[in-house]
Amino acid sequence: MKSSNVVLRAGPRFGAAGLLAAALLCGSIAPAHAVPTFSLVPSATTVQQNQSFSVSVMAGDLTDLYAYQFDVSFDASLYQVTGFSLGSFLSPDGSSFYLPGTIDNTTGTVSFVLESLVGPVPGTSGSGVLGTINFSALPTASGTGSIGLNELSAYNSALEAINLAPVAMATVSVVPEPATWGMLSLGLLGVLGLRRQRSAGAFQS
Template sequence: MIRPLSRVFAAALLYLGLSAPVLSQAAQVSISASPTPTQVGQNFGVDVRIDDVQDLYGFQFSLGFDPAVLRVAGSSEGDFLSSAGSTVSDPGTIDNDAGVLSYAYSVLVGPIPGASGSGVLLHVDFTALAAGTTALTFGDVLFLDSQLADIAVTVVPGSVAVTAVPEPASVGLLLAGLGLVAACRRSQSRGAA
């Protein structure tokens, strides 16, 4: 037989177990490149995104890349953080020799709540220099809420593939070869008739 006190205790445990908050996953920072793969000489954009963040008040990060494959042409603040209010930002310092866009940051101004949800933090314009694949890696990562406490984020590095552009002479040679094959087949079909 269960005693009355045990029933109350069991009911309290059941209530606490059912009403306990579910721990949310960490926000995720990732890279979205378009178009990918890209070709040598082509300009393309990369968005640094955040997903499922709560109360983001400010952030900072650096973005690394292979300078033999890519060159940063420019960068600009994304629209996610500024959707919550006025910001002070810097799209980072470009060092194409070292292969890094250093200390891009944005922070809200004034005692207001941070941004919640998902969106673009930074847009980076690249030029593809050579064929190959390069990792896009994060460093100096810091995300803060409106109380200036750290926000846990999962950082997902990305990569960009660059393909070589076929040389015009190779394309011309291929077309000439296809024309020769077609002419030979036509002459064979006429001879058979």
């Protein structure tokens, strides 16, 4: 009696289509790398005349940040810059080289704000506050203006440029103080009362 040999055959070969599907699957489950960002976060989006407020310059999802530089633009008809405070993200121990920039409240600019680590050290990774721009709304201002970052650049510890996502402008509105609103209301009531008296006099005559 002859013994039968059982031959196990392999299934269909994993062809080009299968390889493509596997590659797409691996790509879909691979962790996404966040795009590094600088952003502007105002302490308030609406302020009163003469009121102080601030706008934080935030770093998000940075890797090996060694140095950065930017200019600030703002609506000089609505507010003025009173100063710039350095944050602790890049250098928690305060050992970085720092230039606070030149404030021009006539043109609405702060030129050449710069911070850099010093020496052969690794850059900072993560997210945090790079600095805070301090503003004061003008006493007669009214309206909505924008605050933006211009000429922005960032570098890693190899002094290679870091590609950043576009920075959205911050919007802050200035409204009259409550006392001003009260005076405007009284003035409006006075005008309406005067018109009413004139209308009544004309009717009687």
